[in-house]
Amino acid sequence: xxxxxxxxxxxxxxxxxxxxxxxxxxxxxxxxxxxxxxxxxxxxxxxxxxxxxxxxxxxxxxxxxxxxxxxxxxxxxxxxxxxxxxxxxxxxxxxxxxxxxxxxxxxxxxxxxxxxxxxxxxxxxxxxxxxxxxxxxxxxxxxxxxxxxxxxxxxxxxxxxxxxxxxxxxxxxxxxxxxxxxxxxxxxxxxxxxxxxxxxxxxxxxxxxxxxxxxxxxxxxxxxxxxxxxxxxxxxxxxxxxxxxxxxxxxxxxxxxxxxxxxxxxxxxxxxxxxxxxxxxxxxxxxxxxxxxxxxxxxxxxxxxxxxxxxxxxxxxxxxxxxxxxxxxxxxxxxxxxxxxxxxxxxxxxxxxxxxxxxxxxxxxxxxxxxxxxx
Numbered sequence: 001x002x003x004x005x006x007x008x009x010x011x012x013x014x015x016x017x018x019x020x021x022x023x024x025x026x027x028x029x030x031x032x033x034x035x036x037x038x039x040x041x042x043x044x045x046x047x048x049x050x051x052x053x054x055x056x057x058x059x060x061x062x063x064x065x066x067x068x069x070x071x072x073x074x075x076x077x078x079x080x081x082x083x084x085x086x087x088x089x090x091x092x093x094x095x096x097x098x099x100x101x102x103x104x105x106x107x108x109x110x111x112x113x114x115x116x117x118x119x120x121x122x123x124x125x126x127x128x129x130x131x132x133x134x135x136x137x138x139x140x141x142x143x144x145x146x147x148x149x150x151x152x153x154x155x156x157x158x159x160x161x162x163x164x165x166x167x168x169x170x171x172x173x174x175x176x177x178x179x180x181x182x183x184x185x186x187x188x189x190x191x192x193x194x195x196x197x198x199x200x201x202x203x204x205x206x207x208x209x210x211x212x213x214x215x216x217x218x219x220x221x222x223x224x225x226x227x228x229x230x231x232x233x234x235x236x237x238x239x240x241x242x243x244x245x246x247x248x249x250x251x252x253x254x255x256x257x258x259x260x261x262x263x264x265x266x267x268x269x270x271x272x273x274x275x276x277x278x279x280x281x282x283x284x285x286x287x288x289x290x291x292x293x294x295x296x297x298x299x300x301x302x303x304x305x306x307x308x309x310x311x312x313x314x315x316x317x318x319x320x321x322x323x324x325x326x327x328x329x330x331x332x333x334x335x336x337x338x339x340x341x342x343x344x345x346x347x348x349x350x351x352x353x354x355x356x357x358x359x360x361x362x363x364x365x366x367x368x369x370x371x372x373x374x375x
Contacts, residue, residue, distance in 0.1 A: 001044035001058045001068065004117060006239050007212040008037050011205055015045055019056040024049070025201040026176040029158070031189040032205025035240025038185040040117035041205075042154045043068070046076045049181060050149030064149060071114050075149050077140065078113070079133050080156040082106070083125035090164070094132040118240045121156055129160045134168040141177040151180045158184035159191035166193050173199040207237025222246055226316070233313045234297060248290055254314070257294035264361035265369050276357045288357075289347050296340050303333045332367040339363040 002012055018024055030038040044058070050073060052062040059065055067073040085097025095103065105123050112119040137153050155161070161169055170193060173182065182200075189197060213232035216239060217223045223231060223246060231250055235242035245253075256279075263275040279288065301312035302325040314321060343360045347353070 001047040001060070001065070005037050005040045005044055006118075006216045007208045008041060008205060011041060011203060014203065015041070016056045019048065024181065026180065027173050027182040027200040028184070029189065029192075029197060029200035029202045030183060030185045030205060031202065032187065033207055033236075033238060034187045035118055035120070035238030035242075036205050036208055037118065037239065038187075038205055039113075039154070039156060042183040042185055043071070043076070043117055045183065046073075046150075046152035046154065046181070049152065050075050050147075052148065064147065071110065074147060075151050077137065077151070077153045078110070078121075078156060079129060079137060079153060080121045080123070081126040081129050081160045082123060082133065084130065088132075090131050090135070092132055094130055094136055116243070118243065120240060127160070128162045129155065129158070129165050131165040131168050134161075134165050134172065138168070138172050141172070141180045151177075153180070153182050155182070155184040158186045158196075159188040161192070161196075166196060170196055170199070208235075208239060209237070213237075213239060213242050217242060217246070227251070230314075230316055233315070244290075248287060253287070253290055254294045254298070254317070257291040258298055258317075258320070260291060260357075261295050261298070261364070264357075264364050272358075272361060276354050279357065280353050285347055285350075285353065288353060289344055292340050292344050292347070296337060299331075299333070299336060299340075302328070303331070306331070328368055335367040336364060339367065 002016075005012060028042075030042055032038055047058045047065060047068040048056065050064045050068060051058040052064050053059045058068070060069070064073060068076055071078065082094055083098060083102050085092070085095075085099070085102070088097040095106070098106075102123070102125070109119075109121045109123055113121055141151055141153065155169070158169075173196065176182075184192075184196070184200060186192060189202075210229075210232040213235055214225075214228045217228040217231060218225060222228075222243070227246075227250070231242050231245045234245055234250065260275060260279060263272050267275065279291075283291070297313055298317070298321065301314050301321045304310075304312050305322060305325040306329055312318065312321060339360060343356050346356045
């Protein structure tokens, strides 16, 4: 399973050394950026400690490894945020009161995770890790295993633990069961109780390099060399982010983002209204947020060129970026990026999207075009 993990050589070496020296702790906190492989490493470690060969590498062939490879090993449990069922109490099983649609959504998310260990499980209406789930974990950890190996509980996005579930988790960590391993993963360790963090061995994960991302995309036949290089540059060290860019047709979305930016800066009000109407009718909120992010990236490249620096991200669009930068040498980039961040924040607050776009157009015109006319 280690070979399914992209990069993270330092982390893998650290964990293999721990296994070789038989110094495995009862609880770990894997923390680091989104989409860099925290879950993948947790599942790989769970596979290794349950492999029938009992080595630092999973053999990938025994019954245990085969079960783990499809996330169906009886000793390996994923715990994540779930919706709350009607009339559910903290004494109920985590899923007993859920409706069939909820169960189907959970199964669909688990299937996505089986196919792609970098998939971020997100069940509709699920915001918190329920105390029921932690209590169920405590019950299961106290039972004897039906097979050899360790019981492994992987708490995905552990920052979703709330007061009651966090307290239950803390109690579990304070009273570790024999032959049980608990792994918490998070991109936001600052949101966890300090008492939880202090009872775990902390393993910090790194951003992935452009080469690691590019090689992974090509190896998995997800992109050709040119597209893989472009996406890897834009993915901010995250494989999950790279996959998102591919799913949204990165090059087409970037073109739309730049077209929308130009419409906001140069078009008549009538033409701008038409562009906004087309955008809102053709793309959902998440895709429009993606457009804002691509605008930020493209404008950051113009800032890089205007400052005389090297290393733009959108190298395949360098000619257009150079032209824009030369036409607008006096952009107030701090204000420009603040406007785009505010737009993303308003999107997430479900503010009326056409209004967000109109206000953004006025702001960008003020901070990009007007400084040019004043110079």
